Amino acid sequence: MRRHPSKQQIKVAADAAIFTVIGGRLQILLIRMKKRPFTGRWALPGGLLGDRDTARSAVCRILEEQAGMTSCYFLEQLAAFDTPARDPLGRVVSIGHFALVPPTDFRLRTTPKYSDVRWWRADRLPPLAYDHKAQAAAALARLRSELGRSNIAWSVLPRAFTLAQAQSVYEAILGRTLDKRNFRKKFLALGLAAPLGRKSSGAHRPAALYRFRSRRAAGSL
Amino acid sequence: MRRHPSKQQIKVAADAAIFTVIGGRLQILLIRMKKRPFTGRWALPGGLLGDRDTARSAVCRILEEQAGMTSCYFLEQLAAFDTPARDPLGRVVSIGHFALVPPTDFRLRTTPKYSDVRWWRADRLPPLAYDHKAQAAAALARLRSELGRSNIAWSVLPRAFTLAQAQSVYEAILGRTLDKRNFRKKFLALGLAAPLGRKSSGAHRPAALYRFRSRRAAGSL
Numbered sequence: 001m002r003r004h005p006s007k008q009q010i011k012v013a014a015d016a017a018i019f020t021v022i023g024g025r026l027q028i029l030l031i032r033m034k035k036r037p038f039t040g041r042w043a044l045p046g047g048l049l050g051d052r053d054t055a056r057s058a059v060c061r062i063l064e065e066q067a068g069m070t071s072c073y074f075l076e077q078l079a080a081f082d083t084p085a086r087d088p089l090g091r092v093v094s095i096g097h098f099a100l101v102p103p104t105d106f107r108l109r110t111t112p113k114y115s116d117v118r119w120w121r122a123d124r125l126p127p128l129a130y131d132h133k134a135q136a137a138a139a140l141a142r143l144r145s146e147l148g149r150s151n152i153a154w155s156v157l158p159r160a161f162t163l164a165q166a167q168s169v170y171e172a173i174l175g176r177t178l179d180k181r182n183f184r185k186k187f188l189a190l191g192l193a194a195p196l197g198r199k200s201s202g203a204h205r206p207a208a209l210y211r212f213r214s215r216r217a218a219g220s221l
Numbered sequence: 222m223r224r225h226p227s228k229q230q231i232k233v234a235a236d237a238a239i240f241t242v243i244g245g246r247l248q249i250l251l252i253r254m255k256k257r258p259f260t261g262r263w264a265l266p267g268g269l270l271g272d273r274d275t276a277r278s279a280v281c282r283i284l285e286e287q288a289g290m291t292s293c294y295f296l297e298q299l300a301a302f303d304t305p306a307r308d309p310l311g312r313v314v315s316i317g318h319f320a321l322v323p324p325t326d327f328r329l330r331t332t333p334k335y336s337d338v339r340w341w342r343a344d345r346l347p348p349l350a351y352d353h354k355a356q357a358a359a360a361l362a363r364l365r366s367e368l369g370r371s372n373i374a375w376s377v378l379p380r381a382f383t384l385a386q387a388q389s390v391y392e393a394i395l396g397r398t399l400d401k402r403n404f405r406k407k408f409l410a411l412g413l414a415a416p417l418g419r420k421s422s423g424a425h426r427p428a429a430l431y432r433f434r435s436r437r438a439a440g441s442l
Binding site for chain 1: 229230231232233269270271272273275276277298300301303304305312314316370
């Protein structure tokens with residue numbers, strides 16, 4: 001087989017900004033690095049592609065190894081990050097990914113490769129390795145943008161949810177409180193949720209329940 | 222300097238799906254390849270990254286060389302395309318880009334590297350090299366999606382335009398006719414355009430003119 005004649009020395013990696021909502025706060029998954037030059041620094045999970053990997057399969061494998069992830073259906077590509085100096089060990093283009101997931105899809109445990117893995121509040125991140133601060137910011141911007149036009153929040157809501165529950169998740173992701181009446185109007189106007197009935201809660205008028213019409217993650221290419 | 226120990230053999234390329242509107246039709250820029258294994262096949266402009274290139278700078282350089290492009294301000298990243306078999310000469314990850322541009326930003330001429338370069342109707346594409354059919358389809362989907370929430374059409378409209386002109390461009394990009402009243406209502410509801418006055422056109426009531434509030438391309442990360 002004729003090969004590409006180029007002497008190009010660029011490697012390809014994949015990273016992932018994985019978000020969830022715990023305790024009414026948006027959280028992001030970080031691992032703590034052992035190897036130089038980022039010893040002790042926190043980073044997004046990621047790594048170089050193997051010969052048979054696509055960027056997506058690399059991220060799924062790495063998330064399973066590094067964070068005990070049990071499913072990968074939710075992952076979307078974010079963008080390629082290619083600033084020449086982003087990795088001090090040589091030229092690496094990273095294909096960034098992002099997802100909003102239920103925290104129960106992960107079984108966090110420390111592996112030999114990293115000294116720690118945990119959820120961090122997205123608004124209180126420590127210094128990050130590589131260009132991961134920029135990747136996390138781009139992923140958060142994309143997540144917030146998707147929120148206004150897709151059902152991406154389905155994974156962090158129960159199958160049948162009240163509008164108060166939806167509002168709480170939207171507030172966690174947007175990082176600000178929302179006006180109750182405005183939220184309800186706009187959320188229902190998106191046409192993504194259908195009414196399900198009412199939830200009995202004792203003496204008071206029960207809260208209306210909704211479900212997303214589709215549970216498939218939207219917003220992919 | 223310690224280097225990445227990986228023996229990874231993946232090269233990095235960048236491609237571009239460049240759209241314009243000519244004669245009320247959406248068009249896409251294609252070059253015709255000389256080199257094997259795609260001799261005679263049409264393709265999106267693109268190529269491997271040089272050592273000092275970012276994906277964006279590579280695309281801008283290639284578009285200038287291959288299609289006489291005079292400006293690059295409009296270019297947005299689309300996605301990374303990484304199907305392992307997308308290039309028969311070896312593993313290449315391509316960072317796809319897209320743009321909607323005025324045709325006057327190009328001076329098409331045949332260069333030694335390619336046997337032809339021209340605009341093609343986006344709904345009548347010839348067979349394309351590599352995975353460029355999928356890249357063109359993804360770029361078109363993104364362009365149509367941007368159209369409903371950004372001012373991306375500004376580059377193919379005059380600075381002062383009538384709603385009839387805007388509708389014609391939207392119809393070209395969406396590939397279908399739109400109801401006049403609905404289009405006007407939705408277009409103005411986007412809040413992207415501001416009224417400018419009226420265009421005198423003889424005996425009849427002149428058509429209202431609009432301009433985009435911003436000429437900056439939206440939708441980037």
